[in-house]
Amino acid sequence: MKKGKYLKNLAALLAFILVATFSFLSFSYSKTYKIATTTSIYDSGFLDFVTPAFEKKNNVKFNFISVGSGQAVKIFRNGDADGIIIHEKSFLDELKKEKLINGYTAFVSNYFILVGPKDKKDLFKKVKSVQEAFALIRKNNFKFVSRADNSATYIRELEIWKLAKVQPNFGGYIKSGQGMGMSLNLANEKGAFILTDEATFYKMKDKLDSLDVVYQNPKEQVLTNIYYFAYSPKKAQLSKFAAYLKSKEFKNLVSSFNRKFFKKEIYRVVK
């Protein structure tokens, strides 16, 4: 019977595919570390640019799970990741108190900036602090996109609203609940203001045609954005990576990353 033959062939083919794929599934690197990371530093391509040199030299492999800082902490706390890269120090202090990490390494920084519609840029010329800029947005009831997602950027945004003595609940306040890139797209479409890290903004700038930097100030403490690496004490080998993040080799990679993608110094090595 013809039909029977087809069925047999099909069964054989499926069996073969199954065996082949499952043997592939079981295949894994000798030493793989899962690192939960905040979206900004991963989506900018930074981590994928600076880690391969280390991976090669030490015969290890990093698997980055790129999520918001809040979720990254949760993943790490549950023991589902071996290391963590975030830019919210208070989270790390909590982890330290719980003895889930021994300490953390500050390795790279950039700045938070306020971006908004190009045509409203002039209004911010005389603004002297970021809280003043925020207050101005509130006063005019301009649109403002907030990530509202328990991310480090969102926590910083709330800090600034507090400094500005403003409750962020006005008509123009839009809660996106999404990552930095999507929220920037949203702000671009809606003609809204948004607090963002420099790296994500400049990486996407050619797609954000209606947005421009309306306020920035590297001297303001609240606008400094430092990325930290920490690891589980059970994975002591990761101390090597922490040391690497302080090495000259790493420093050189950071400058070549800046040159390649930004043509100016966006990521700065933390001493």
Place this chain on the structure above:
Amino acid sequence: MLANVIISTLVVCIPSTFLAVLIGVPAGYFLKVKRFKYRKMLIRIVYTLSGLPPVLAGLLVYILLSRKGPLGFLNILFTKWAMVIAQVILIVPIVTLYTLSGLKNIDRVLENLDYLNVKGRKRYTAIMKEYSKEIMYAIVLGLSRSISEVGGVLIVGGNIEGSTRILTTAIIFEITKGEFSNALLLGAVLLAISFTFNTLLQILQGDVVD
């Protein structure tokens, strides 16, 4: 890079479809043919689960597989295994439901087999031959669902480059970065793979449409 994503997609979707068919087709047959207590209730549950939101399946599998969860000792969260599990949970009810509704006139077929005194393995082979087209539909349905699914596998896979990044999660990732043209390209690849699958299955089985 793209090749890796494509391979990962196949490595996740084919086994999950295969397992789902392996579970779902017999389950559908069982529900159709056997009469037992709570049968109707079970069928209603299958109907409900066939519309299970992928993110909910993802969340459940996540909780199950997290190191703090009941199956945490397996240590397979953020691997392809976790993705396969999430997809199987999503596809089994669909395949079951399809089999359930596809086995038309099964009573008459069974009667004939009884009459001819066909028993044991031969009986099931005969049924499979009779309904080979329906089984093929079930496979196509399972594959389509698994290849287009994104919410669940994103949660339990973690979208790790070179490991758990598949076409759909890569599309989400490109959108996140605002790289819409890359996302579109990946979408085209996804469709092409789907087309290839369906063509292959049709060649193996004969045309799906009469």
